[in-house]
Amino acid sequence: MNRVFRVADGRRIEGVARPIFIHNFSYHLTNLLIFADGAIHCWKWVDLDGLRAELESGWVVTEVPEGSEISAFELGRWKATEARFGLTAEMLLAEVADDIERLNGRPDSTGRCLAVLDRYLETREEDDRRALRETYLAIPSHKRHYALGDMDAKDRPLVVLVTDIGERPIGGWFQDQDDTVTEPMRDWAFQYFADRGQARVEYENKRPADDPEVPAAGTIHLGGLVFPQGWPEDVGVAVLQNEYPSPVEVGSVVYPTVTHAYWALSTADPAAREQIRASERPHEARESAEGAPRVENWSQARTAVMAGLLRAKFAQHPGLAEVLLGTGDAPIEYTGLDSDFWAVRGQEGRNWMGRLLELVRSELHAGSSGIVIPATP
Template identity: 55%
Template sequence: MIGNRITSRMADGVRVPGTWRHAFIRNGDYHLTDLFIYADGLIDCWGLVTLEEFEEKLRSGWVATELPEGARASAFELARWKFTEPRTWLTPEFLIAEIRDTIDQLNKRPDSTDRCLAAVDVFLADRTEENREAAREAYFAIPETQRHYALGDMDHKDWPLQILVAGPGGRGDRRPDEEITQEDYDWALSYFEERAEWRAKAPSRVPADGPATGVAPAIHLYESRPLKPSDDPGTRALRNEYPAPVDVDGVTYPTVAHAYWALSVADPALREEIATADNTFHARNLAAGAERSEDWERRRTAVMASLLRAKFTRHPSPARALLDTGDATILYDDSDSAFWGDRDGRGRNWTGRLLELVRSELACPIPSRPA
């Protein structure tokens, strides 16, 4: 189950969402490790594998769901121990079912619980034995470890579901020695009727101001050294090295990169030298060993934001290229900086984030306040 355990990996410049859970690996002894599950169906458990390959690891016992008495185990760099009266709630079948559900959830598709509740709705609308059997099969397709949570009701858990799919005279897991009475069944029907009313009245969970993530595919701005401007520059125009002059305090810099490095240094003479550097590589090298301007680490993000605004409000072609990215996530390559660059998902990607901010300002300028 996903819960709050959110992670991702980069694949072809696109961030693939994922989650993780704990698992035991049997490699001689037993090792407690993390099992990463990704939306594209790949699983990382000491190596990236497909779901089918992972099932083979389960069948072979390399991913362990049985923990024998007296076996030695470890959590790397944390502890070692032996199992005494071990108990496990997982079987290979349950674990695979949970992983399939997780992949569905990461892709915003109905999982086994959703499919069960849809079958229950069909049965409640047309109460035939055929529909009840379909709902029953869908209920047992939910991993046993997750059935308690199917209704999201921690008071009754899944007892109403058990009663409904078993029917009068049937038996549920909670009370396997007792037949379900007509009174039990009537209570379950009332429960689902009240639940349907509550769901109909519940407010929508969709954010009022729109989706939380973009619908356009992510865009990766690979490092490049464009030498001259173009009427149709494409995404190269979004790079800070693109030749689009910006003015700062009466000084014109040939690129955003020139301006950024010049403003980063404390020495005014060096600023002038950086402003006239042959290229952005030379500008960076001039600034690299110099004394930084006062409080630079705190100011640098605001400085970059202002430089990007200056560039895209002055130059129509780069502005059009930025607007053409829609609402895509912008991943910015920067081999020198994990602060400004994405660095395969490990960097902070501040340049990409600020480009998205400036893009939104270009798309819908904020009106000036009345005097």
């Protein structure tokens, strides 16, 4: 299904689209649009009861007679030959009803059944088992085989619980079995759910072997700090910013800041590069670089260049490396730049500066722990 939406009275109303046939002289393959407010569009606006009426009238159909013409507008036309269709009208109605529930953040028929299952497994009361039987049979019939999400057992344990002792399995794909449900089968079903519950707890509590022992610290926000009169003696983690005056040597050239070095390296013009390096302030270096020609493929190489500059900065300034290490494993969001590539601005931005700082921090942690990082050949 594809997600769709419509706007009504200034409100965005979420929806989904399902393929369907409209019978208007020929059969048209189109989308049935279902919305959270219960509105359904089938070339006319209806609700769930209205969709049932359109199915009964033959305007909306789930299958096409042999030899009938089918069209898909600009895509083309063809005839139904040896066609097989999977949904009946009742199946479609049940699916649409579940769509509306999910669009509203409510449990669908399967979700409601599983909620009653949890209650019955806790109480073992017959009234709850009867309620479980009712909710299971309320699941669309073609869906009564995988409510448990178990590829191996399918819904057999659930069917055993909802079926009375001495009765043949009801509903789902198992109702054609000759065996009747017995007490041992009921015991097997209870054991299945006990094992399933234990496996679920173990899965939910299992963590990858390389996960941190404690949760990550709160996010650190960097960037945007400006000190017209010069940087104060103690600015905390702001020393991690690219604009902080920590000279970086690249080759035999020393740049006042990472920002100076980045923009100087972005151009192949030697005169422009020197002018950028000599700029008094980081923002002046960036402004000076704006009119200079970029190095070929700079946009593809810039992330690697920045990573190298950050490694150089913290290798050449051990005190700053200690500040970076002191951030632990906290996520770093870099703001204050007019670039959605490097920074974060509200909900936008790829935050590559923050990511690279986290990468260099991880490399520093590896070095302090004696971990050898494989080098590029």
